[in-house]
Amino acid sequence: MANPEWHRLGPVAALKQKPLQAVTVEGVPIALSWDQGRFGAISGRCLHAGGPLGQGTLRDGYVVCPWHGWTYQRETGEGEPGSTDVVPRYLLKEEGGDLFIDLASATHPRPASHSPHPLARDPKRADGPLRVVGISTTVMDRGAPRYSTSEDLLRVALEAAAAEGAETQFITLNNLKFRACEGYYSKSANACTWPCSITQMDDKDELTTVYEALVHWADVVLIATPIRWGNASSLYFKMIERMNCIQNQITTHDHVLIRNKVAGFIITGGQDNVQSVAGEMMMFFGELGFTFPQFPFVGHSRGWSAEDMENNMAAVKADQELRQGTRALALRCLEQARRLVAAGAGPARTERGGRKAN
Ligand code: FES
Structure with a gap:
């Protein structure tokens, strides 16, 4: 002794x-x-x-x-x-x-006996065709679903990707039950963990599906959102607040979870502000580590005075140019992903450096 x-x-x-x-x-x-x-x-x-x-x-x-x-x-x-x-x-x-x-x-510590969460494994791209996940962030009454312009276009994009031989996955965020971010980052950067603190504590929280797709499965992520009062949907923000844990790994551990992945965006609104919403989404997904194809979003709006929403729905359904533009977005994302996957591990260092500005 x-x-x-x-x-x-x-x-x-x-x-x-x-x-x-x-x-x-x-x-x-x-x-x-x-x-x-x-x-x-x-x-x-x-x-x-x-x-x-x-x-x-x-x-x-x-x-x-x-x-x-x-x-x-x-x-x-x-x-x-x-x-x-x-x-x-x-x-x-x-x-x-x-x-x-x-x-x-001091007695000897015995390390944590809790087995690591499945999400905690190292992200490693599995061989196989390109994989595209589409995430619809539209909110609606689950019991009485309605037509959503952004969700419709997301399906168009995924069909185009599938026709090119990609595996696709459609996630309707509205169908997942998940808690809002509870601000562990505000206690300490190290308290905001990967996997997310909530995910580790609450096995009923269903955002695991999104984390799994984004970090481990997909080469391309397509996010679709309506515009609500000039911004992306509230569900979009609820989701991305929970993604602080992905970005925070760079801050706390210099650990980049997202590599060689591509993001594209589909934004539709009865009124305007497409470019502002796209800018915010590109900033956030860029901070996570995603790259973008040339022209990384499609948007649709009939302008400030277009309050006749029933006509807006009809316009999107009938707009072949918009649908073709959406297919083209999917193909640009795939092409970008193809290049990244072909390049293998990509650049030796993709660490961002510096600290985030949130
Ligand atoms: S419970 Fe102590 S650090 Fe997470």
Whole structure:
């Protein structure tokens, strides 16, 4: 057993004032707790993603990590019943009214027993034909579906891609039940994890389908949105807020999840603002790591004064030029993807560098 290394933490009377606190001794973070007449000291670093345990809360004798809620017994460091995770625990002693900790008494951690989420595997393109996923972000009553101009054009694009030999997948975001981003990034950049914190915590959250398609499956992603008050649909924003975890991997781990992939956009609105919506979408998907073909979007709008929406639907259905333009977008995206796939791994370094501006 190593020789003890006692370090003074401070007066017992003062340290008793807080049920849980973060202290650092010789650079080692400690979660120091006081409950039921006894101190406890365990590592201050969560095994999941390094969350600061001393800044968490105490619940039934367990320290609850403030980032995603993993728990550790406050005196032994053992994870919740049923888990084999253990963080180091430390011996304490009281002497002359002061509390001391023995850093040499740290027990060995047992790494997280939670098996990695399937999305956590390294993105690696599987051999086979080019793959195109179309994501419709239109919101509608699931029980009473209606005609959607953007969704209609997305189908046109996917049919064109399939006719070129691509595998296609159609995702109707409106049919997926998923939580809005809960702002783990706002706690700490490292608290916004890949896979998404919500995805890891909630196996009922259905955005996994989208992550799987974007990060692991598709070579081409086509996003279709209506324009709502000059912006993309609310469902589009709900989806992309959850994609902060993809971009954040670059910030926190210099880990680029999206490589050699192409994005294109289909934007339709009764009124105008197509270019502004396209600009926002291109900025975001560019930040994720997607590339774009020449002329990366098709848009349709009959202008500010066109309130006769029934005619708008009829116009889109009948507009052969628009439909041909949509097919052409799909083919441009495929051509770009074909070049990227043929180039293999692509440039040796595609890391973005710098930090994002959100
Ligand atoms: S639960 Fe602690 S870092 Fe995620």
